Amino acid sequence: MVFDTVILSGTIVTESDVFDADIGIHNGKIVTICESGSIEVGDAKVIDASGLHLFPGLVDVHVHFNEPGRDLWEGFETGSKSLAAGGVTTFFDMPLNSNPPTTTKERFLEKQQLANEKSIIDYRLWGGLVPDNIERLEDLHKEGAIGFKAFMSECGTDDFQHADNDTLFKGMERIAELESILALHAESNEMINYLTDKAQKEKRLSIRDYCNSRPVLSELEAVERVVRYAELTGCKLHIVHVSSKRVIERIKEAKEQGIDVTAETCPHYLCLSIEEFEKIGPTAKCAPPLRERQEVEGLWNSLKKGDIDIISSDHSPSPPDLKAQESIFEVWGGIAGCQNTLHVLLTEGYHKRGVPLSKIAEVTALNPAKRFGLFPKKGSIRIGSDADLTLIQLNETFVLKAEDLKYRHKISPYIGKTFIGKTKYTLSRGQCVFEEVDEKTSV
Ligand SMILES: NC(=O)NC(NC(N)=O)C(=O)[O-]
Ligand SMILES: [Zn+2]
Numbered sequence: 216m217v218f219d220t221v222i223l224s225g226t227i228v229t230e231s232d233v234f235d236a237d238i239g240i241h242n243g244k245i246v247t248i249c250e251s252g253s254i255e256v257g258d259a260k261v262i263d264a265s266g267l268h269l270f271p272g273l274v275d276v277h278v279h280f281n282e283p284g285r286d287l288w289e290g291f292e293t294g295s296k297s298l299a300a301g302g303v304t305t306f307f308d309m310p311l312n313s314n315p316p317t318t319t320k321e322r323f324l325e326k327q328q329l330a331n332e333k334s335i336i337d338y339r340l341w342g343g344l345v346p347d348n349i350e351r352l353e354d355l356h357k358e359g360a361i362g363f364k365a366f367m368s369e370c371g372t373d374d375f376q377h378a379d380n381d382t383l384f385k386g387m388e389r390i391a392e393l394e395s396i397l398a399l400h401a402e403s404n405e406m407i408n409y410l411t412d413k414a415q416k417e418k419r420l421s422i423r424d425y426c427n428s429r430p431v432l433s434e435l436e437a438v439e440r441v442v443r444y445a446e447l448t449g450c451k452l453h454i455v456h457v458s459s460k461r462v463i464e465r466i467k468e469a470k471e472q473g474i475d476v477t478a479e480t481c482p483h484y485l486c487l488s489i490e491e492f493e494k495i496g497p498t499a500k501c502a503p504p505l506r507e508r509q510e511v512e513g514l515w516n517s518l519k520k521g522d523i524d525i526i527s528s529d530h531s532p533s534p535p536d537l538k539a540q541e542s543i544f545e546v547w548g549g550i551a552g553c554q555n556t557l558h559v560l561l562t563e564g565y566h567k568r569g570v571p572l573s574k575i576a577e578v579t580a581l582n583p584a585k586r587f588g589l590f591p592k593k594g595s596i597r598i599g600s601d602a603d604l605t606l607i608q609l610n611e612t613f614v615l616k617a618e619d620l621k622y623r624h625k626i627s628p629y630i631g632k633t634f635i636g637k638t639k640y641t642l643s644r645g646q647c648v649f650e651e652v653d654e655k656t657s658v
């Protein structure tokens with residue numbers, strides 16, 4: 216067999232197994248997986264993976280790259296390079312924060328063209344569900360939207376309206392007809408608006424006050440409502456950035472009742488608590504907010520039990536000035552973290568809490584690929600799949616420095632954090648999209 220690239224003597228991580236093997240790649244696909252030392256190298260490019268673990272390229276279903284319109288916040292080029300540096304080979308870009316948002320076919324096509332020109336890895340685009348575009352959903356679906364995204368609460372910009380109950384219900388009916396899926400930012404607008412106003416009027420403006428203004432109960436109430444709508448409409452749901460085990464358990468209950476719903480959480484909810492938020496400051500502001508330490512541990516328990524389907528980054532950066540507002544309530548809500556998803560999971564999950572490597576591959580690659588119809592092309596290391604791979608030195612420690620980040624703005628709550636598990640190479644359809652520069656040899 217002829218190969219373009221061979222990866223020798225690595226340890227392969229799949230959703231079900233960890234084993235040593237050689238891999239042969241041809242035309243961007245994995246064409247051979249065989250016993251280490253048995254592959255015919257021929258003229259192929261060789262990557263020596265001895266001592267390295269090969270994970271399936273991550274599928275990050277939740278990033279905001281903000282192009283067009285707010286490309287000074289991020290952009291497809293810097294965003295996709297950051298992902299490649301973190302082992303992500305496919306991303307789904309959210310319809311909001313780009314301006315205009317992706318709520319019509321024309322805007323979808325415009326964004327697609329930009330992503331095509333600039334992204335160094337594979338991607339798909341979400342369409343938006345907003346109060347005035349139910350008639351547009353079919354066009355977006357036909358153009359290839361991976362699904363639709365709606366906010367149940369205000370999203371922090373004026374150009375993407377949150378979905379009131381009427382929009383949500385009618386939108387879900389339509390999305391069910393299209394056999395697509397709705398991703399939801401599930402927080403109760405009424406609860407958080409009330410609590411936010413009250414805190415601000417009473418001049419309770421600390422980081423903890425901000426967190427208390429968006430309680431777990433507001434997530435629970437929103438999820439409760441929307442799973443009922445799903446029961447009635449038959450719409451498939453994906454609940455994004457769940458911050459608490461209580462919410463995960465409510466979603467699990469809905470699954471047991473036959474509702475087609477999946478739960479996503481993000482590395483920051485598994486790594487940072489309110490105490491860290493207080494130390495780090497506005498960089499760590501997000502919505503729903505970071506929670507108490509016991510909630511962090513609760514999510515790890517949910518993950519170990521198999522109750523969390525997907526881990527994605529919710530990378531939502533902003534320029535520094537929007538993170539430097541006087542009141543925490545005014546600061547941009549969104550964490551820049553997409554370069555470090557796997558690093559967080561390996562450090563906090565595998566090394567500190569004994570989470571199996573296969574579980575990490577499952578929630579970062581297999582499950583997202585399956586949920587959104589990309590499997591078996593994406594999501595797993597197997598013969599016939601795209602050669603989307605990331606090679607990791609599992610025991611190498613590094614401290615994240617601002618200059619390591621490939622984001623437009625070198626801002627992240629993880630700067631200064633010690634990670635165990637370092638990315639050496641990332642391949643997207645067989646092409647090297649990231650290779651670690653050896654600090655000792657570079658000048
Ligand atoms: N406008 C945003 O990007 N918001 C995002 N912000 C967060 N999560 O703090 C989100 O996904 O909700
Ligand atoms: Zn959100």
Ligand SMILES: [Zn+2]
Nearest residue numbers: 277309529531
């Ligand atoms: Zn988001």
